[in-house]
Amino acid sequence: xxxxxxxxxxxxxxxxxxxxxxxxxxxxxxxxxxVIKVDRADDQGHRLDRMSRGKQSVAVDLKLxxxxxxxxxxxxxxxxxxDPFRPGVLEKLGLGPRELLADNPRxxxxxxxxxxxxGPWKDMAGHDINYVALSGLLSTFGRAGQKPTAPVxxxxxxxxxxxxxxxxxxxxxFERTRSGQGQVIDTSMVEGAAYAGSFIHMTQDTPLLWGQxxxxxxxxxxxxxxxxxxxxxxxxxxxxxxxxxxxxxxFEKLGMNPNASIPEMAMNPEEFRRELTERFKKKTRxxxxxxxxxTDACVTxxxxxxxxxxxxxxxxxxxxxxxxxxxxxxxxTPAPRLSRTPAHAQVGLYPKPGQHSTAVLRDFGFxxxxxxxxxxxxxxxxxxSSKL
Amino acid sequence: xLRHKTREWLPEFTKNILRQIFVSSSKSATGRIKNQPPxxxxxxxxxxxxxxxxxxxxxxxxxxxxVTRIVKPKEDALIEDCLTRGKRTIEVDLKTQQGxxxxxxxxxxxxxxxDPYRPGVLEKLGLGSSKLLRNNGRLIIARITGxxxxGPLAQSAGHDINYVAMSGLLPxxxxxxxxxxPPAxxxxxxxxxxxxxxxxxLLAIFEREKSNKGQVIDVSxxxxxxxxxxxxxLTRHWQSFWDRDRxxxxxxxxxxxxxxxxxxxxxxxxxxxxxxxxxLFKGLKLPITSSDVENRPExxxxxxEKEFVQKTRxxxxxxxxxxxxxxxxVLEMDEVGEHHHxxxxxxxxxxxxxxxxxxxxxxxxxxxxx
Numbered sequence: 001x002x003x004x005x006x007x008x009x010x011x012x013x014x015x016x017x018x019x020x021x022x023x024x025x026x027x028x029x030x031x032x033x034x035v036i037k038v039d040r041a042d043d044q045g046h047r048l049d050r051m052s053r054g055k056q057s058v059a060v061d062l063k064l065x066x067x068x069x070x071x072x073x074x075x076x077x078x079x080x081x082x083d084p085f086r087p088g089v090l091e092k093l094g095l096g097p098r099e100l101l102a103d104n105p106r107x108x109x110x111x112x113x114x115x116x117x118x119g120p121w122k123d124m125a126g127h128d129i130n131y132v133a134l135s136g137l138l139s140t141f142g143r144a145g146q147k148p149t150a151p152v153x154x155x156x157x158x159x160x161x162x163x164x165x166x167x168x169x170x171x172x173x174f175e176r177t178r179s180g181q182g183q184v185i186d187t188s189m190v191e192g193a194a195y196a197g198s199f200i201h202m203t204q205d206t207p208l209l210w211g212q213x214x215x216x217x218x219x220x221x222x223x224x225x226x227x228x229x230x231x232x233x234x235x236x237x238x239x240x241x242x243x244x245x246x247x248x249x250x251f252e253k254l255g256m257n258p259n260a261s262i263p264e265m266a267m268n269p270e271e272f273r274r275e276l277t278e279r280f281k282k283k284t285r286x287x288x289x290x291x292x293x294x295t296d297a298c299v300t301x302x303x304x305x306x307x308x309x310x311x312x313x314x315x316x317x318x319x320x321x322x323x324x325x326x327x328x329x330x331x332x333t334p335a336p337r338l339s340r341t342p343a344h345a346q347v348g349l350y351p352k353p354g355q356h357s358t359a360v361l362r363d364f365g366f367x368x369x370x371x372x373x374x375x376x377x378x379x380x381x382x383x384x385s386s387k388l
Numbered sequence: 389x390l391r392h393k394t395r396e397w398l399p400e401f402t403k404n405i406l407r408q409i410f411v412s413s414s415k416s417a418t419g420r421i422k423n424q425p426p427x428x429x430x431x432x433x434x435x436x437x438x439x440x441x442x443x444x445x446x447x448x449x450x451x452x453x454x455v456t457r458i459v460k461p462k463e464d465a466l467i468e469d470c471l472t473r474g475k476r477t478i479e480v481d482l483k484t485q486q487g488x489x490x491x492x493x494x495x496x497x498x499x500x501x502x503d504p505y506r507p508g509v510l511e512k513l514g515l516g517s518s519k520l521l522r523n524n525g526r527l528i529i530a531r532i533t534g535x536x537x538x539g540p541l542a543q544s545a546g547h548d549i550n551y552v553a554m555s556g557l558l559p560x561x562x563x564x565x566x567x568x569x570p571p572a573x574x575x576x577x578x579x580x581x582x583x584x585x586x587x588x589x590l591l592a593i594f595e596r597e598k599s600n601k602g603q604v605i606d607v608s609x610x611x612x613x614x615x616x617x618x619x620x621x622l623t624r625h626w627q628s629f630w631d632r633d634r635x636x637x638x639x640x641x642x643x644x645x646x647x648x649x650x651x652x653x654x655x656x657x658x659x660x661x662x663x664x665x666x667x668l669f670k671g672l673k674l675p676i677t678s679s680d681v682e683n684r685p686e687x688x689x690x691x692x693e694k695e696f697v698q699k700t701r702x703x704x705x706x707x708x709x710x711x712x713x714x715x716x717x718v719l720e721m722d723e724v725g726e727h728h729h730x731x732x733x734x735x736x737x738x739x740x741x742x743x744x745x746x747x748x749x750x751x752x753x754x755x756x757x758x
Contacts, residue, residue, distance in 0.1 A: 006595035019619055026618065031591055050622035116751075119732045127658035129644060130716040136724030136744070138646070138656060141571040147646045148654055148718050151561040151571040152637045158616050159579035160749070163587060168750035170590040171451060175426035175755050177597045183754035191735055194724075194746035196578045198446065199439060201736075202470040204721045204743040209467065219548075221569045226549060228558070228568045236568055238558070240547030296545040300553045302568055305624045308556035308614070316539040319611045332555075332614035332621055335580070336530075336588035340603035341595050 004341045005032025010079045010173065013071070014055070016040060016353075017084025019128075019153060020161030020189065021112055022051035024082055027166045029054040030334040030343045033080070036360055038071060039353035041381050050331070054346030058361070059354030059381035066379035068093045074364055076103045079182075080169055083111045087122050097184045107182040108172045112165045114156070116188030128189070131156035135194035136201065144215030144222070160192025218242075224265060224273040225250070228302055235285035236302035237292075239276070250297040254279045305330075321347050354383035425452025426755050430499045430593065433458065433491070434475065437504025439548075439573060440532050440581030440609060442471035445502055447586040449474035450748040450757045453500075458491060473745075474758060488514050495520050495527060499602075500589055503531045507542050517604045527602040528592045530585045534576070536608030548609075551576035555614040556621065563639035564632045580612030634685060636660060642688040643668065643681055646718055653701035654718035657692075667713040671704075672696075 010033040014025035022037075029035040030053075037052055039045075041061035058074075061067040072095060075081055081100065083090055090096050097109045114131045115121040121134075132138040132155045133148075142148040150156075168185040176182060194201065203209045209218050216222035225247050228236045241247035244262070252258040256275060265272045280288065285301050292299040303311055309320035309330040320330035334343035357380045361371045374380040430453040434445035442457075449455040455475040460482060481487040492515060495501055501520065503510055510516055517529050534551045535541040541554075552558050552570040561575075562568035570576070588605040596602060614621065620630075629635050636644055643659040659668045662678040669676050672695050681688050696704065701717050708715040719727060725736040725744040736744040748757035 004595070004599070006591040023619060027587075051619060110750075115729065116733055119729050121729045124714075125661075125664055125712040126714050126716060127644070127660055129646070129656045129658040130714055133646070133654075133656035133716045133718040134724075134727070134729070135746075136719045136721045137571070137574065138718045139654070139720045143566070143569060146566075147648060148656075149563070149571075149639055149646070150656075151557075151575060152620060152639075154557070154561065154575060154579070154617055154620070155571060158619065159575070159583065163579065163583055163616060164750050167447075167583065167587045167590060168752060170587065170594055171426040172752055172755075174590060174594045174597070175752070177594070179423075179755075181754065183752055185750050185752055187750035188733070190729075191733070191747060191749040191751075194735065195749040196583055197572075197574050198746050199443060199471060199578060200572050200574065201721065201724075201744050201746055202739065203467070206467055206470075210721075219572045226547070228549070228553070230567065236553075236558075238549045238553035238568075240549040242547055246545055293540065294544060298544075298546050298550055300541075300546065300550040302553040302558045303556045304559055305556040305621055308554075311554070313535060313539045313541040313554065314610075317536050317608070317611070319536075319608070319614060330621070332618050333611060335611040335615040336584050336605050336607040337536075337611075338588060338592055338595075338603055338605055340601065341592075341599075 005344060006338065006341050007031045007033040007170075007173075010034065011077070012036065012080040012082065013038060013074055013078050014082045015084050016043070017112075019051075019157045020165070021082050021084035022049070023158055023162030024110070024112065024165045024169070025055060026051045026053065027162065027334070028080070028169065030345045032344070036074065036078075036356075037351070037353075038074075041067075041378065043353040045352040045354075045383070048350055050350060052350050053331075054344075054349055055351055056356035056360055057351035057353050058357045059383060060357075061378050061381070062093055064377065064379045066374055066377055068095055070361075070374060070379055071095060072100065072103065073366075074360075075100045075107060077364060078104070078107065079173070080108045080110060082165070082169075083109065085113075086125075087111070087113060087117045101182060101184075105181055106176060108169055108176070108185065109182065110165050110169050110172075110185040110187065112161055112187045112189070114189050116191065117186045128153035128156040131160065131189040132193055134190045135160070135197065137193060137197045140200060140210075140214060140220060142214055142220075144213060146215070148214065155196070156189040156193045159196045160194070161187065161189040164189075164192035164196070224269060224276055227273075229276055229280035231280055231285040231288060232282060233284040233286075237280060237285055237288050238300050238302050240298040240300075242298070246296050246298045249295050250299065253291055253295065253297055321345060352383050354381045356384070357382040358384065423755050425758050426752060427451045427453035430454070431497065432456065432500040432502065433494050433498045434502040435491075435504055436460070436463070436469065436477075437532075439577040440585065440607075441502050441504035442469050443578050443582030444530065444532065444585040444589070445475060446471040446473065447582065447748070448500070448589065451752075452758055456494065456498075458494075482513055491515060492520070492523070496524050498524070499526065499528060499593065501527060501529045502585070503529060504533075507531070507533065507537045521602060521604075525601055526596060528589055528596065528605065529602070530589050530605040530607055532581055532585050532607040532609070534609045536611060537606045548573035548576040551580065551609040552613060554610045555580070555617065557613065557617045560620055560624075560630065575616075576609040576613045579616055580614075581607065581609040584609075584612035584616070640685075640689065642685050642692055645689075647692055647696040649696055649701040649704060650698060651700040653720070655696060655701055655704055656716050656718050658714040658716075660714070664712055664714045667711045668715065671707050671711060671713055671715070
């Protein structure tokens, strides 16, 4: 019997959008939902969208009345809608929450935007860096003397956006089992990022952790025992030996005085850093990995994306899915791991825009005549037979 | 200057509150009872630990669950746990048989157990997952670790920096140019750890409605983060994004980076699209265009650095406030709560003037967080 999937039977309509929304849809698809991507009519699919694995694609011209009413009908028998647009865009198309929830009170209408659905900045354009900036967190990221640096688009787009929205959706699905009702979810990536960084916000007044200039604190590269070090082969190791019991092991393995205390380190911070820097440069990264494996020194190799799947820990757990494609490719396995009802990432199954237009319409109860009508007026485009 | 802005926005803020009250009170009595926070009645046992487990428990508590936090007597942690709001705490000595039985009994009646220990610790205490599930087949056990329940590193100690290093994302995050470093402990501890665990728990509790069965969730912070960074991983050969020198997300792309202002504060520029770049250059009064960005990025960066440093951050924000240039202030932690957008959205509360407390996210409009 095929393993059960937690979101089996849940239908999601995902409007094509940038990073956070495809990520949210991908998570839901990986965990079993039927995710239907509404692609733009003019999208030829030249760029392979790997975030669309396991999804179906309907290409719709939303500029046509037939197009928007097509989507409205899809939402009538769906469970979730993911809206990537600026506030008001879907309302203008007659696809706002008022209409769609009236049609289908069980619908979970998830709106994912940078600044949220309300507020003085709701109509402003922005990207991940802007949202992390507004959350307060960006001011804490970066080495001393350098400009604040966002961790590419992980903090706001994916953590504060995609994953936070997925969490909200499943919460609403769970709540719906009791109330029988759907609702609107307003995800602001600024807020999602800030909430994920609650600990950082709420420990600002803890002297051990914060209070110094950026780059001079315990967790932001200010401490020699919590930083990365270059190795003989110009690669890096990560050292996270915060507790005395851990840095004792670290110093021992490095041939340093194992009993160096935090006050001592605080008195001569540059001295410690210099010592660690010099010693780590004496061997290659993989030699150090071998020396520290199985110890509590909190030292790990800084892996590149191209080598994660061959690391022994990652390999043993199959943390990265490799395909037997023409090119070796690794995709991170869905997380977390549910023991009884695990995810199933359909890596390798990427729909072309409009590939499933006819099939989806049929699934949703459109008659052959209706489908023909929609295709002929251009409201729906079917690219099932087109070659990429 | 920000205080002046606060007063400007007050009327709309008040209107917003009134609107919310009016809408919720227009529901029937049954409707109001139904609109409880989503996790009302869900019972969680959280074994006290560092960062990820408390944050997971916090999310569940914020969204209505009853969270009981179990601490060891005379526990000497590195820092005090600040993520305890909405939870009740009890002291249990897990070194005694009585203590073990207490926890076992609590799990018998609970929906969720959050385990922050190294793999095997609960088993040694007589609280292994198979035993707990035998007693309560509906229990959901979330086991949160850095490397996962299995594998050669399962028993090794580590912290956020180690897990980010193992995820493969650290060089990219550090833009492949300098000594790599993660953004505090946000990514593995909280995004890949606590938030990911909460998500897994919600999946399991939703699934349980159909199956009436619980299960174990193996949360590896390394994997949680790697999965979060799927886009980065899956597009890593897209030079336009990730090229060390010219990639859009390389950290040095002139229209996607931070800039220092006259007062030592920073602005974040995220003007990826040409139309936003036009507005940006107009606001800066610089005679350059998007093709300059493409053809001579270092020159543009230089120019912008010299220009931004001419005015204070807030002076720049006054200039950019009504135009779509994707420019925002890099707010410091001690001022974030005073920004007018945050005030309007009520995004932060203040802990007795000590620090800001972010509001739970996302917003479920009918059944919001506690």
